[in-house]
Amino acid sequence: MTPERRQQLLAFLESLGFGSGYGLLSLDPAASSAALATLDEALTHSSTGLPRHHDRLEFLGDAVLRLAAAEFLHSAYPSMGVGDSSALRAQLVSDRWLSDLARAIALEPVLLLGPMATGDRAGRATVLAECCEALVGAIYTVGGGTQGGLVAVQHWLAPHWQASATELLADPLRHNWKSALQEWSQGQGKGLPAYHCHERSRVHGDPERFECRVEVGGLSGEGRGGSRREAEQQAARAALELRPAPEC
Secondary structure (H helix, E strand, C coil), X not given: CCHHHHHHHHHHHHHCCCCCCCCCCCCCHHHHHHHHHHHHHHCECHHHCCCCCCHHHHHHHHHHHHHHHHHHHHHHCCCCCHHHHHHHHHHHCCHHHHHHHHHHCXXXXXXXXXXXXXXXXXXXXXXXXXXXXXXXXXXXXXXXXXXXXXXXXXXXXXXXXXXXXXHHHHCCCCCCHHHHHXXXXXXXXXXXXXXXXXXXXXXXXXXXXXXXXXXXXCEEEEEEECCHHHHHHHHHHHHHCCCCCCCC
16 A cells, blocks of 8 residues: 555544544554555445455445444434334435435545446446445444444444434435325325336436336326436425325
8 A cells, every 4th residue: 555545544534533532543553554454445446456345345334334323223212113213224324325425525535446437427326335335344344343343333423324314304205205105195095106117228327217207196296316216206206296285
């Protein structure tokens, strides 16, 4: 690792809240070098063709992220029901949330990308989410794994989760418009919404790859998204906006 890359990674760790006072890096030079190598692996995308890249740590980070989010919700919202906790956790570990987090922490400037990933602007959100999840795996590993790794992950992510959870709980329909539309339609005796989706393009990571139309009880809405689910959510949101105002 070059001295420049080492300094870049140290500065990035500090920006995440792991400065010298936190003690994430050991005083032992060999241990610190190993920790930085793990971080470098997480921030090296597989498109580089290098033998050490983000895939392995992304796999670990996926599991760690879900457990850490569950622990956060269990502690921050002890009276929240299991169903609501599960729905909220799904938002806090989603690719959308990860890509938003990656942008918030300025992850892209420290990533090592291959030519294909660099040129694929449409798929950049996916790359950011993947490497952010790998970063979770790296922080867990460097933080001690089973001997303190979750504490390190919580130290980093809890403030971000708290801000997102507060925002989501203040707007229960946020990103969950399909459920809201179904509740409304069934409450009105109008049956279940019918979704009709088709693929507009085959470009991986295209944010408008799918287009969807929903119809229910005389309402209809259209939406686009990078996945069928996202397109359905946007269509449901459009339909909800056309609901007649409740009678006084």
